[in-house]
Amino acid sequence: MNFDKELDARGLNCPLPILRTKKTLAELTGGQVLxxxxxxxxxVKDFQAFAxxxxxxLLSSTEGGxxxxxxxxKK
Amino acid sequence: MSKxxxxxxxxxxxxxxxxxxxxxxxxxxxDYEVQIFFTxxxxxxxxxxxxxxKVSPLxxxxxxxxxxxxxxxxxxxxxxxxxxxxxxxxxFESLATVLMKQTIKNNGVASVETLRDVCVESGVKIIACQMxxxxxxxxxxxxxxxxxxxxxxxxxxxxxxxxxxxxI
Numbered sequence: 001m002n003f004d005k006e007l008d009a010r011g012l013n014c015p016l017p018i019l020r021t022k023k024t025l026a027e028l029t030g031g032q033v034l035x036x037x038x039x040x041x042x043x044v045k046d047f048q049a050f051a052x053x054x055x056x057x058l059l060s061s062t063e064g065g066x067x068x069x070x071x072x073x074k075k
Numbered sequence: 076m077s078k079x080x081x082x083x084x085x086x087x088x089x090x091x092x093x094x095x096x097x098x099x100x101x102x103x104x105x106d107y108e109v110q111i112f113f114t115x116x117x118x119x120x121x122x123x124x125x126x127x128x129k130v131s132p133l134x135x136x137x138x139x140x141x142x143x144x145x146x147x148x149x150x151x152x153x154x155x156x157x158x159x160x161x162x163x164x165x166x167f168e169s170l171a172t173v174l175m176k177q178t179i180k181n182n183g184v185a186s187v188e189t190l191r192d193v194c195v196e197s198g199v200k201i202i203a204c205q206m207x208x209x210x211x212x213x214x215x216x217x218x219x220x221x222x223x224x225x226x227x228x229x230x231x232x233x234x235x236x237x238x239x240x241x242x243i
Contacts, residue, residue: 011183013182013183013185014097014184015097015100015185016184016185018101018104019104019185019193022104022197039183040183053106054104054105054106
């Protein structure tokens, strides 16, 4: 999937992946896509909840090799 | 219109600094309007010098006492030290605090200072209770910038209109 910026949130625990995502999204413009890589298993539910509450669209959420990859489109 | 969260933060230990700061920073990331009223021991979280925040295993049966270093089998041991022994060892709390800070680091958990910085940067409104500032003999200069000093009525002005209100 194409993306405009990548955020490495590996090794960070709650709530840092969400806080960093919020900060990084602020640097993008509406419609741009942010790729986030996390190792926090709790982030799967958290990114769904973040998208639902902020209106940013979670395009995909995948898991592999102990890493969680999210693509989020800024509203 | 954004949702609103108000928190009263009353605890002054390293472990209890986390719940209000995590919830406030996350709520701000979710576009909540957030206000925290820091009172009594909670004021420790607002001091420029955060070394007053320690963790005490004394009288806290819920706290696992595990070492943040060494081989896995060693890290797995829960050091069950009786309260009476903990109480007579000088510096026990400082040692426990050092170990806790290392555990926090090992787990990729943010420091209190980082979470506090995020709160300030993301516009969380911080009110320090003026009455307890006087009671404990603190000066305004002991505290970080960008905070306000007020009382119970100041808290209710915002709290009365919130969606969520927590006492921690």
